[in-house]
Amino acid sequence: MSHGGMNYLAVLVAAAAGFAFGAAWYMALGRQWMAALGKSRDEIGADGPRARPFVIAAVAQIVMAFVLAGSIGHLGVGEVTVRNGVISGAILWVGMVATTLSVNHAFQGSKFRLTLIDGGHWLGVLLIQGLVIGLFGV
Numbered sequence: 660m661s662h663g664g665m666n667y668l669a670v671l672v673a674a675a676a677g678f679a680f681g682a683a684w685y686m687a688l689g690r691q692w693m694a695a696l697g698k699s700r701d702e703i704g705a706d707g708p709r710a711r712p713f714v715i716a717a718v719a720q721i722v723m724a725f726v727l728a729g730s731i732g733h734l735g736v737g738e739v740t741v742r743n744g745v746i747s748g749a750i751l752w753v754g755m756v757a758t759t760l761s762v763n764h765a766f767q768g769s770k771f772r773l774t775l776i777d778g779g780h781w782l783g784v785l786l787i788q789g790l791v792i793g794l795f796g797v
Contacts, residue, residue, distance in 0.1 A: 663732040663739045665725075669795030673724040673788040678717055680787050684780045695773035720784070727751065727785065728792045744793025748785035756781045 685692060693700065731739050731747045757778055764774045 663734060663736045664797035665728045665732050666739075666792070666795045666797055669792045670721065670724045670728050672795065673727070673791040674717070674720040676791050677720045677724065677784040677788050680783050681716065681720075681780055684783060688776050691772070692776050695770045695776060697770070723784070724788045724792070727788050731789070731792055732797070739793060739797050741790055741793035744789030744791075745786055746789070748787075748789030749782070752782045752785045756785065 693703070696703075727744075727748060728739075730751065731744055734743055734747075760778050760781065761774055764771075764777075
C-alpha cells in the first residue's frame with residue numbers, strides 16, 4: 660500500500676477552520692454548555708490565564724488535522740478526496756472521540772447534555788477538517 664501524501668497547507672487551513680467552527684459552536688451554545696458543566700463564567704476563568712485553553716485548543720487542532728490528513732493519505736494515491744475526508748473524519752470521531760469523551764464524561768459524572776454538546780463540536784471539527792483536507796488534496 661502506498662501513502663497518498665500530505666498537504667501541509669491543508670493541515671493548517673483545516674486546523675484554522677476547525678478552530679473557527681469551535682468558536683462559533685460554543686458562542687451559540689455557551690449558556691447551555693456552562694449549565695451542563697455546572698459552572699459559571701467566573702468559575703471557568705478562575706483557574707488561571709484565560710488564553711491558555713485557547714493555545715491548547717489551537718495546538719490540538721493542528722495535531723488533529725495532521726493525524727486526519729495522515730489517515731486519509733494512508734488510503735493511497737488518488738484517495739485524498741472530499742468524500743474520503745468526510746468519511747474518515749466521521750469514522751475517527753465514532754471510534755476515537757465519541758468513545759473517549761463518553762467514558763471521560765461518565766466517570767466525571769457529567770451531564771449527558773455536556774457529552775452531546777462537546778461531542779457535536781468534535782464531530783463538526785472532524786467533518787470540516789476532512790472536507791478541507793479533501794478539497795486541497797495532496
